[in-house]
Amino acid sequence: MNTALFTLYLGVLKRVARTAALSPFDAHERNRLGELYALYSPPAAASLLPEDPYKLPKTDILELSNLDKNLTLQGVNECGFGHVTEFEVKVISQLVSQLQPRCMFEIGTFQGRTTLNMALNSPEDARIITLDLPPADLNNTQMQIEKTEEMYVQKSGSGERFKGHPQAYKITQVFGDSATFDYSPYHNRMDLVFIDGSHAYEYVLSDTENALKLVRKGGTILWHDYTNWEGVRRALNDYYLSGNLTFRKLRHIGGTSIAILTVE
Secondary structure (H helix, E strand, C coil): CCCCHHHHHHHHHHHHHHHHHHHCCCCCEEEEEHHHHHHHHHHHHCCCCCCCCCCCCCCCCCHCCCCCCCCCCCCCCCCCCCCCHHHHHHHHHHHHHHHHCCEEEEECCCCCCHHHHHHHHCCCCCCCCCECCHHHHHHCCCCCCHHHHHHCCCCCCCCCCCCCHHHHHEEEEEEECCCCCCCCCCCCEEEEEEECCCHHHHHHHHHHHHHHHHEEEEEEECCCCCCCHHHHHHHHHHHHHHCHHHHHHCCCEECCCCCECCCC
8 A cells, every 4th residue: 555545544444433432422522622622732753864973064076176086005905903994095096196195194003004005196295194003001091092093003014005116205104102203393384184093083173273373274084984984974963063164164085084164
């Protein structure tokens, strides 16, 4: 039975039931009961659909850049657990190719796969500062990192993908806790900041506040793992819903876990 027909039958049944219920009473009583019946309005049924946890409006890589079919890519298909996906590396490389940033800051080096591909698609005089937490500092962080993130800190080598590569001259590695690192030498200088450090809520807030100090007016901030980690999602949702005009153009790039903001 279709919905419209079911609704019609249900209405008829309600009217029949109402008539049967009121028939033993005299006219005055029926009118009074009818008034009381009309006053009753049952609460609307709660939606059975779960609330959408992703509050950021979506954009698309096609809206953000003119696709460059001549991107220089390396190791993009070597994607393990915890890595930026193959498509995401291509999206980030596409944005770098489009924006041509000369000063970039990355929070969270890991193996350096994204770092290398940013270097490959940036101008010859570009410079990338990439910050990573050394294993020795794992138990001395300013704030608590997610328990499952320890494996990303306790790795064989930070930035191993770009070490010894011809593009490594563009990359400077620095080490420390992103919550206490001294960013002041880089303030207001960055064309692009990529945040992919700790995914704990407090760390995402801290890294975002530091990114805002790093980026120049008109620069771009990217966040990884908006759809993968609750701490990242909650922090970015909170920023977007806060009413702070700085974040009114914060967007989620469809098909990826990347969020993007151009700082005005």
